[in-house]
Amino acid sequence: xxxxxxxxxxxxxxxxxxxxxxxxxxxxxxxxxxxxxxxxxxxxxxxxxxxxxxxxxxxxxxxxxxxxxxxxxxxxxxxxxxxxxxxxxxxxxxxxxxxxxxxxxxxxxxxxxxxxxxxxxxxxxxxxxxxxxxxxxxxxxxxxxxxxxxxxxxxxxxxxxxxxxxxxxxxxxxxxxxxxxxxxxxxxxxxxxxxxxxxxxxxxxxxxxxxxxxxxxxxxxxxxxx
Amino acid sequence: xxxxxxxxxxxxxxxxxxxxxxxxxxxxxxxxxxxxxxxxxxxxxxxxxxxxxxxxxxxxxxxxxxxxxxxxxxxxxxxxxxxxxxxxxxxxxxxxxxxxxxxxxxxxxxxxxxxxxxxxxxxxxxxxxxxxxxxxxxxxxxxxxxxxxxxxxxxxxxxxxxxxxxxxxxxxxxxxxxxxxxxxxxxxxxxxxxxxxxxxxxxxxxxxxxxxxxxxxxxxxxxxxxxxxxxx
Amino acid sequence: xxxxxxxxxxxxxxxxxxxxxxxxxxxxxxxxxxxxxxxxxxxxxxxxxxxxxxxxxxxxxxxxxxxxxxxxxxxxxxxxxxxxxxxxxxxxxxxxxxxxxxxxxxxxxxxxxxxxxxxxxxxxxxxxxxxxxxxxxxxxxxxxxxxxxxxxxxxxxxxxxxxxxxxxxxxxxxxxxxxxxxxxxxxxxxxxxxxxxxxxxxxxxxxxxxxxxxxxxxxxxxxxxxxx
Numbered sequence: 001x002x003x004x005x006x007x008x009x010x011x012x013x014x015x016x017x018x019x020x021x022x023x024x025x026x027x028x029x030x031x032x033x034x035x036x037x038x039x040x041x042x043x044x045x046x047x048x049x050x051x052x053x054x055x056x057x058x059x060x061x062x063x064x065x066x067x068x069x070x071x072x073x074x075x076x077x078x079x080x081x082x083x084x085x086x087x088x089x090x091x092x093x094x095x096x097x098x099x100x101x102x103x104x105x106x107x108x109x110x111x112x113x114x115x116x117x118x119x120x121x122x123x124x125x126x127x128x129x130x131x132x133x134x135x136x137x138x139x140x141x142x143x144x145x146x147x148x149x150x151x152x153x154x155x156x157x158x159x160x161x162x163x164x165x166x167x168x169x170x171x172x173x174x175x176x177x178x179x180x181x182x183x184x185x186x187x188x189x190x191x192x193x194x195x196x197x198x199x200x201x202x203x204x205x206x207x208x209x210x211x212x213x214x215x216x217x218x219x220x221x222x223x224x225x226x
Numbered sequence: 227x228x229x230x231x232x233x234x235x236x237x238x239x240x241x242x243x244x245x246x247x248x249x250x251x252x253x254x255x256x257x258x259x260x261x262x263x264x265x266x267x268x269x270x271x272x273x274x275x276x277x278x279x280x281x282x283x284x285x286x287x288x289x290x291x292x293x294x295x296x297x298x299x300x301x302x303x304x305x306x307x308x309x310x311x312x313x314x315x316x317x318x319x320x321x322x323x324x325x326x327x328x329x330x331x332x333x334x335x336x337x338x339x340x341x342x343x344x345x346x347x348x349x350x351x352x353x354x355x356x357x358x359x360x361x362x363x364x365x366x367x368x369x370x371x372x373x374x375x376x377x378x379x380x381x382x383x384x385x386x387x388x389x390x391x392x393x394x395x396x397x398x399x400x401x402x403x404x405x406x407x408x409x410x411x412x413x414x415x416x417x418x419x420x421x422x423x424x425x426x427x428x429x430x431x432x433x434x435x436x437x438x439x440x441x442x443x444x445x446x447x448x449x450x451x452x453x454x455x456x457x458x
Numbered sequence: 459x460x461x462x463x464x465x466x467x468x469x470x471x472x473x474x475x476x477x478x479x480x481x482x483x484x485x486x487x488x489x490x491x492x493x494x495x496x497x498x499x500x501x502x503x504x505x506x507x508x509x510x511x512x513x514x515x516x517x518x519x520x521x522x523x524x525x526x527x528x529x530x531x532x533x534x535x536x537x538x539x540x541x542x543x544x545x546x547x548x549x550x551x552x553x554x555x556x557x558x559x560x561x562x563x564x565x566x567x568x569x570x571x572x573x574x575x576x577x578x579x580x581x582x583x584x585x586x587x588x589x590x591x592x593x594x595x596x597x598x599x600x601x602x603x604x605x606x607x608x609x610x611x612x613x614x615x616x617x618x619x620x621x622x623x624x625x626x627x628x629x630x631x632x633x634x635x636x637x638x639x640x641x642x643x644x645x646x647x648x649x650x651x652x653x654x655x656x657x658x659x660x661x662x663x664x665x666x667x668x669x670x671x672x673x674x675x676x677x678x679x680x681x682x683x684x685x686x
Contacts, residue, residue, distance in 0.1 A: 135240030308541025
């Protein structure tokens with residue numbers, strides 16, 4: 001049953017991505033003045049997916065604290081890992097596009113800088129988890145960090161955005177520059193859906209891994225205690 | 227009303243059950259010796275009773291109220307493995323800090339009283355850093371009894387104490403017993419604990435293997451309990 | 459009321475402890491001055507073509523943040539000695555009280571370091587403080603509280619972990635970016651003699667919001683961290 005869901009979601013995700021790729025390359029009118037803008041169709045949804053992940057981790061951490069069920073903690077960790085992967089995709093595609101559009105790898109654009117900061121916050125979450133062996137303590141402390149982290153993401157995003165309105169830098173967006181026509185934005189949202197599907201599959205795989213490692217850990221404790 | 231009610235307590239560390247279905251009732255005024263091998267769960271149970279840890283399942287009630295409530299913790303005294311004193315503070319400063327946290331009336335007077343009881347009145351203003359080991363232990367004991375607790379939780383108290391400190395501890399425990407206070411102490415030193423105890427509980431692999439009144443057989447042959455109820 | 463009284467007792471205990479040795483205080487201060495010195499090789503304050511006020515704000519807060527990490531690390535770490543943390547958690551003091559008490563002590567210590575370093579800094583980098591001294595102090599108070607709240611919370615988080623000294627900075631600095639950003643911008647303007655106007659008032663609001671929200675979150679949720 002679980003495998004069936006995974007295959008279904010993977011297929012849906014890949015299908016959607018293929019379809020949007022087709023639309024972006026062959027159907028939509030090209031933006032003549034902006035180089036390699038097609039990458040934005042992955043850059044932007046990756047950010048949406050990452051933030052969805054961060055928020056989901058907050059909810060899951062809250063559920064763990066409320067119920068004490070370690071499954072929620074494992075799920076939160078898996079979601080953060082996948083969210084971080086999508087954040088990385090956002091950063092890398094952003095840098096590639098900056099290179100094409102502006103000739104430089106990093107432009108200190110508000111959204112890139114914010115995403116980098118969020119990336120560091122959640123990388124810290126994963127580093128914290130790695131430093132704690134005992135599962136219940138790990139769950140508790142991670143939950144605390146996830147809650148504060150998600151609230152901080154809001155602060156980070158807004159404050160860096162306001163900073164950049166006062167101190168402008170090259171902006172990675174064709175919306176603010178040339179203005180995207182109607183219909184050109186929908187592939188972004190389809191890709192977001194695709195990434196959510198693929199992200200869910202990855203989380204499910206990760207969950208299974210965590211479950212197995214927890215079993216091994218408790219067996220180890222059992223063996224050592226007696 | 228019982229001094230302590232432990233109902234269906236389980237404690238998991240991940241998937242590992244450190245405590246399994248612990249059910250104990252401790253009547254007020256009793257002194258319970260908590261026995262068990264290393265890793266059996268004694269310290270885990272004591273930490274839960276002290277409010278340092280929350281049980282995964284089940285409830286702990288001290289005099290009818292939840293163990294983590296502020297009013298309950300005011301009535302509990304805890305002595306762990308460490309002395310729980312600040313090296314950079316003086317004896318009186320250490321006691322005053324805890325007196326304030328526990329809401330002791332007339333904190334200075336009470337702190338001086340305890341210093342006298344434990345023979346530390348002459349080093350009242352000395353820094354703990356400079357104390358000998360025996361003095362630190364006696365001050366630790368002073369701290370535990372400072373707020374005249376109704377329930378004492380002692381984790382292997384006799385292990386680290388020297389003779390003078392043990393004498394002080396005995397005297398204070400006796401006083402607590404006279405007041406109707408309750409004591410739960412985990413220990414390896416069977417002889418000393420059994421002499422003081424009115425009741426005995428044996429923990430094994432996270433479960434209670436035996437809980438009941440102290441019997442004469444236990445004093446005569448200290449290994450009896452382990453042989454009869456324990457595993458070998 | 460008991461909440462405040464107990465917090466102050468714990469804050470007093472931390473301060474008293476620290477004042478007896480002054481280890482963290484001296485180390486933080488020395489560290490801040492060393493950072494100022496090192497920066498002078500990168501940014502050469504003697505160069506009259508560069509307006510020092512452009513980067514003075516950033517410099518100052520970087521130095522404060524780094525120096526702060528030194529003393530914040532010790533905050534909960536000093537409770538581990540002799541098992542004091544257990545005694546505090548077992549006491550009637552709520553975990554929020556423990557947190558607040560330690561945060562207040564850390565705040566006082568960090569503030570002391572900052573005020574002395576600020577004097578040194580203004581001399582080394584020829585920065586004029588008098589014009590907007592009141593606002594400068596306000597910004598210092600707000601930002602120092604932000605650093606303290608996050609730093610103390612994460613000090614509690616990492617107290618029992620293996621790589622405690624390394625983990626604290628890794629976790630704390632990204633979190634503090636909004637507050638440090640606001641402080642840097644405000645300080646840059648204030649050093650240049652510009653008052654708080656509609657343009658930069660938003661950064662004051664960011665600082666206040668940051669302080670209020672994270673103080674509440676920390677006090678409310680710290681028992682998750684402290685009680686096993």
